[in-house]
Amino acid sequence: MHFQSTLFASDATTPAPLRPDRTWLSSGTEHQSAAWVDVQRGWLGDPDGVFATMAEEVPWHAERRQMYERLVHVPRLLHTYGIGATLPHPALTEAMSALNEHYLPELGEPFVTAGCCFYRDGQDSVAWHGDTVGRGRTHDTMIAIVSLGDPRRLALRPREGVVPADGVGGSLSLTLGHGDLVVMGGSCQRTWEHAVPKQAQAGPRISVQFRARNVF
Numbered sequence: 001m002h003f004q005s006t007l008f009a010s011d012a013t014t015p016a017p018l019r020p021d022r023t024w025l026s027s028g029t030e031h032q033s034a035a036w037v038d039v040q041r042g043w044l045g046d047p048d049g050v051f052a053t054m055a056e057e058v059p060w061h062a063e064r065r066q067m068y069e070r071l072v073h074v075p076r077l078l079h080t081y082g083i084g085a086t087l088p089h090p091a092l093t094e095a096m097s098a099l100n101e102h103y104l105p106e107l108g109e110p111f112v113t114a115g116c117c118f119y120r121d122g123q124d125s126v127a128w129h130g131d132t133v134g135r136g137r138t139h140d141t142m143i144a145i146v147s148l149g150d151p152r153r154l155a156l157r158p159r160e161g162v163v164p165a166d167g168v169g170g171s172l173s174l175t176l177g178h179g180d181l182v183v184m185g186g187s188c189q190r191t192w193e194h195a196v197p198k199q200a201q202a203g204p205r206i207s208v209q210f211r212a213r214n215v216f
């Protein structure tokens with residue numbers, strides 16, 4: 001018994017075998033490829049260790065963005081690990097390799113960057129958007145997100161004129177918990193939008209988004 005609990009200790013940095021469940025958001029048409037999300041709950045290895053290390057060691061910074069005449073605070077802290085950068089915890093390095101092994105045949109290229117967001121409380125959020133800077137604006141891609149800390153809602157809705165798949169009632173809401181994986185794929189960034197809405201009560205959450213080259 002003892003050796004088993006050591007073997008499967010929760011601080012093991014290896015993620016669970018990747019067997020995500022796919023939900024089709026919209027089916028492909030002649031003019032537009034399909035969009036989907038893959039979800040696997042409790043996937044990341046050592047989520048407690050990753051959260052603690054990232055909260056302490058990532059060089060988080062606040063950003064301000066020009067919105068018309070005003071400079072507004074981006075309501076979350078950010079840091080991006082670019083191509084070739086060492087990730088702050090071995091469980092993230094293992095996660096990226098596992099994602100690459102699993103998705104490479106479908107994506108056709110590896111995930112190479114890790115964008116990180118720190119939502120300090122329920123007031124931190126991200127507004128409706130698609131990750132459409134770079135190639136995501138014109139090409140199918142995938143964005144793999146690992147969530148840590150307090151659960152938050154990832155909301156998804158089709159852009160105007162996009163018909164959702166049967167059974168997807170116009171929009172979708174996924175509550176992302178500690179160690180959960182979600183992958184947005186196909187035309188999702190161009191044909192759907194996503195958001196992490198503000199909520200009355202929430203503790204800290206960190207999200208790590210793995211992206212391919214020239215996708216932001």
Ligand SMILES: O=C(O)CCC(=O)C(=O)O
Pocket residue numbers: 115117126131145154194196207209
């Ligand atoms: O926090 C998340 O899970 C999503 C973040 C996001 O959509 C982005 O940074 O582009």
Ligand SMILES: [Fe+2]
Pocket residue numbers: 129130131194
């Ligand atoms: Fe995004």
